[in-house]
Amino acid sequence: xxxxxxxxxxxxxxxxxxxxxxxxxxxxxxxxxxxxxxxxxxxxxxxxxxxxxxxxxxxxxxxxxxxxxxxxxxxxxxxxxxxxxxxxxxxxxxxxxxxxxxxxxxxxxxxxxxxxxxxxxxxxxxxxxxxxxxxxxxxxxxxxxxxxxxxxxxxxxxxxxxxxxxxxxxxxxxxxxxxxxxxxxxxxxxxxxxxxxxxxxxxxxxxxxxxxxxxxxxxxxxxxxxxxxxxxxxxxxxxxxxxxxxxxxxxxxxxxxxxxxxxxxxxxxxxxxxxxxxxxxxxxxxxxxxxxxxxxxxxxxxxxxxxxxxxxxxxxxxxxxxxxxxxxxxxxxxxxxxxxxxxxxxxxxxxxxxxxxxxxxxxxxxxxxxxxxxxxxxxxxxxxxxxxxxxxxxxxxxxxxxxxxxxxxxxxxxxxxxxxxxxxxxxxxxxxxxxxxxxxxxxxxxxxxxxxxxxxxxxxxxxxxxxxxxxxxxxxxxxxxxxxxxxxxxxxxxxxxxx
Numbered sequence: 460x461x462x463x464x465x466x467x468x469x470x471x472x473x474x475x476x477x478x479x480x481x482x483x484x485x486x487x488x489x490x491x492x493x494x495x496x497x498x499x500x501x502x503x504x505x506x507x508x509x510x511x512x513x514x515x516x517x518x519x520x521x522x523x524x525x526x527x528x529x530x531x532x533x534x535x536x537x538x539x540x541x542x543x544x545x546x547x548x549x550x551x552x553x554x555x556x557x558x559x560x561x562x563x564x565x566x567x568x569x570x571x572x573x574x575x576x577x578x579x580x581x582x583x584x585x586x587x588x589x590x591x592x593x594x595x596x597x598x599x600x601x602x603x604x605x606x607x608x609x610x611x612x613x614x615x616x617x618x619x620x621x622x623x624x625x626x627x628x629x630x631x632x633x634x635x636x637x638x639x640x641x642x643x644x645x646x647x648x649x650x651x652x653x654x655x656x657x658x659x660x661x662x663x664x665x666x667x668x669x670x671x672x673x674x675x676x677x678x679x680x681x682x683x684x685x686x687x688x689x690x691x692x693x694x695x696x697x698x699x700x701x702x703x704x705x706x707x708x709x710x711x712x713x714x715x716x717x718x719x720x721x722x723x724x725x726x727x728x729x730x731x732x733x734x735x736x737x738x739x740x741x742x743x744x745x746x747x748x749x750x751x752x753x754x755x756x757x758x759x760x761x762x763x764x765x766x767x768x769x770x771x772x773x774x775x776x777x778x779x780x781x782x783x784x785x786x787x788x789x790x791x792x793x794x795x796x797x798x799x800x801x802x803x804x805x806x807x808x809x810x811x812x813x814x815x816x817x818x819x820x821x822x823x824x825x826x827x828x829x830x831x832x833x834x835x836x837x838x839x840x841x842x843x844x845x846x847x848x849x850x851x852x853x854x855x856x857x858x859x860x861x862x863x864x865x866x867x868x869x870x871x872x873x874x875x876x877x878x879x880x881x882x883x884x885x886x887x888x889x890x891x892x893x894x895x896x897x898x899x900x901x902x903x904x905x906x907x908x909x910x911x912x913x914x915x916x917x918x919x920x921x922x923x924x925x926x927x928x929x930x931x932x933x934x935x936x937x938x939x940x941x942x943x944x945x946x947x948x949x950x951x952x953x954x955x956x957x958x
Contacts, residue, residue: 515714516859517721520946523799523883525902526917528910533670534947540663544578544634549627550587555596555608557587557632564952574604578660584636589628597638606632667763671909671945672727672753674719678712678938680705682926685936709938713920716940720918724906724946725859727755753945756904756954757878763951765792768958778813779847785882785955786848793953795884797851802880802957803860803870810854814842852882882955903953908944916943 545563550556559574566572579585583598587608600607639645685705693707694700730752760766765788769781789795802810844853860878861867870877884903909916919941922928926936948954 515718516862516865517718519801519857519859520721520724520904520906522855523801523885523902523904525905527905527907528915528917529671529907530909530911533668534907534945535666535668536947536949537664537666538950540665544660546577546579546632548574548630548632550589550608550630552626552628555587555610557606557608557630559604559606559632563631572663577604577606579606579632579634580637580660582637582639583634584638586633586635587630588633589630591628608632669754669907669945669947671907671943672723673943674716674723674941676712676716676719676940678709678940679924680708680926680936682924682934682936685926705936712938713940716942717918720942720944722859722865723753723755724944725756726758727753727946728758729754754948755946756881756948757956759946759948759951760881760954760956763948764954764956765952766956766958782847782852786850788955789850789953793884793950795953796849797885798853798955799883799885800852800854800880801857801860801883802854803867803878804856806879806957807854807856811842814845853885857881877958879957881957884950884953903949905947906944907947908942916941918942 541563546559546561547563547565548560549558559577559579561567561574562572562577567574579598579601581598581601584595585598585608586593586595594610594612596608596610598606599609687704688702689704691704692700692702693704700706754762765785767781767785789798842854844851846852857880859865859867860870860880863871866878870879919939921939923930923937923939924933924935925931
């Protein structure tokens, strides 16, 4: 079945002019309407029809996060690292020499991990795992980013099946304890002989930063047009109503800017040094250049969080296999039990069908949702949440991912990079705030905006010109909008982006 789109002919795109247009009026002078020569007055329906419903997409961040003021050009926060020592690297089969390449999360030098500063010490008991098998041993030598492991078992790596002496394999190394001889010293000795290497394991400092961006918008209308009445009675999301068209134009501009404030927090990215925008857009600003831009939600999850593309294919990844894989990943991260899912319509319906298929009596698709059905009762064929394992998932539609004029239109064209939804952990996390110098409980997701006793830049608006309270000799009304804000995504490893 195909769906055509005659609705695309609607006058649904905002015009650049700040006045009413000829296309908004009935033309009484046109030949097709007989003009004023006809003696019958048409029945004018002057109330503007709201054919798109609520057109704004804002509200996502208000549901899952909070807002907090800041007074600096950047916000810095720190997060805990993992407690246990686990690394990835390569191992030489016949010598059991392991070269540390990264920590278990894949971080290397550029990501805040120095392979020469790992935490494996002499006398540490370790697990060494490769694709062909796993063995246990003890660390007998330490030199920079390499350690030597003496296997406990009779077999050495070159004795195991499928191993070739001198060959190397990718491996994972896990420290699970330590062992010492009688009458010897502590860490740093083996068999009573002093050796080099780390004597203590120091927690790694993980610090993250983001900077606010300044957003602006503007609306202007001449003084004459402010006092010009139209025949269409307007209404809008900002509560404007009446027959003055500028009320609608200004209200729509305000609503659009409010959406931009949220859309930027979702989509924004930090600029890279090689971007042409550094030279063409931000070249004249002090402190800009490679610091321009900010990290939005999607970029933060892609960089520091988890991304699922499903198990069974594009946009079919709404079966239990995908959620079991998600649960396994969450178990390896913070294991936060309550998660909120904000998804597009196709994914929401696929989840409903997945949950309905769990009902053995639902082969006909009419017995789930409302189980005590009557002939006059409307069936509830949807689910607002479910529990799998020890995790609770609460589902909600995200208008931003459905609306044709926002991500919905982008997703329909880019099937590979389409965003189906996002999973956000509920609750708060404990972080160290460097500005305040103490640990604080904050939502995993919150917006920081610039504010002080002098100026609050959360959402500023001011009017200039000679209309109303005159501030200049300009025969026009100019309405300005400004916001300076950024998004803080704490514990991005607990978020999941569904693509």
